[in-house]
Amino acid sequence: MNFRRGRAAAERASERRRREDEAPRLAEVVPDLESLRLEVTEKRGSIGIADATHIRRIVVEHAPALFLIPCGESSCREGGHDITRAVLRGLENKATVFEGEDPCTGQTGTAPCARTLVFKAYATYKR
Numbered sequence: 001m002n003f004r005r006g007r008a009a010a011e012r013a014s015e016r017r018r019r020e021d022e023a024p025r026l027a028e029v030v031p032d033l034e035s036l037r038l039e040v041t042e043k044r045g046s047i048g049i050a051d052a053t054h055i056r057r058i059v060v061e062h063a064p065a066l067f068l069i070p071c072g073e074s075s076c077r078e079g080g081h082d083i084t085r086a087v088l089r090g091l092e093n094k095a096t097v098f099e100g101e102d103p104c105t106g107q108t109g110t111a112p113c114a115r116t117l118v119f120k121a122y123a124t125y126k127r
Contacts, residue, residue, distance in 0.1 A: 016068050023064035030091045033060050034124045038087075041118045042072045071104045073115050079106015081117040096123055 026033065036058040067087045071079035081102040090098035099120040104113035 016070075019068065020064040020066050023066035026058065026063040026065045027061050029065040029088065030060075032126045033091060034126050035122075036060060036063075036091070037122045038067075039120045039122075040069060042115050043118060044114045044116075069117060071106055071113060071115055071117075073104070073106075073108060073113055075108045076104060076106040076113045076115070077108070079104040079113045079115075083117070083119060086119075087121060090121055091123060094125060095121075096125075097121070098123075 026036075038056040038058065039053065040056060041053040065084070065088060067082070067084045069081040069083065071081065073079070081104065083100060083102050086098075086100040086102070090100075097120070099118070101116050101118045104115045104117070106113040108114070
């Protein structure tokens with residue numbers, strides 16, 4: 001059982017890396033972007049999950065214009081969060097602070113995953 005779970009996780013990670021490699025670079029899509037930081041939290045229903053907040057500092061010069069974040073629920077299958085459209089929309093609007101949320105599309109056992117990713121982005125732009 002653990003072997004299958006590990007293999008599935010490795011396949012998902014490999015697929016995510018392939019998509020990142022094929023994506024255009026963030027510096028090409030938003031050439032005047034100087035820095036980007038994402039504060040990411042997960043919640044279950046309306047309740048935040050303790051110790052589930054982290055900060056992602058994006059290396060703009062090398063980062064893909066793709067923002068895929070795996071679900072933090074260990075029993076979630078085929079889930080995760082693609083916040084690419086929301087992040088790029090905020091950057092294209094030259095917003096310095098913007099936020100959004102994305103419900104997980106995966107399954108935990110026979111039920112839909114109940115987690116939602118909440119993010120807040122902080123961007124700076126070249127003058």
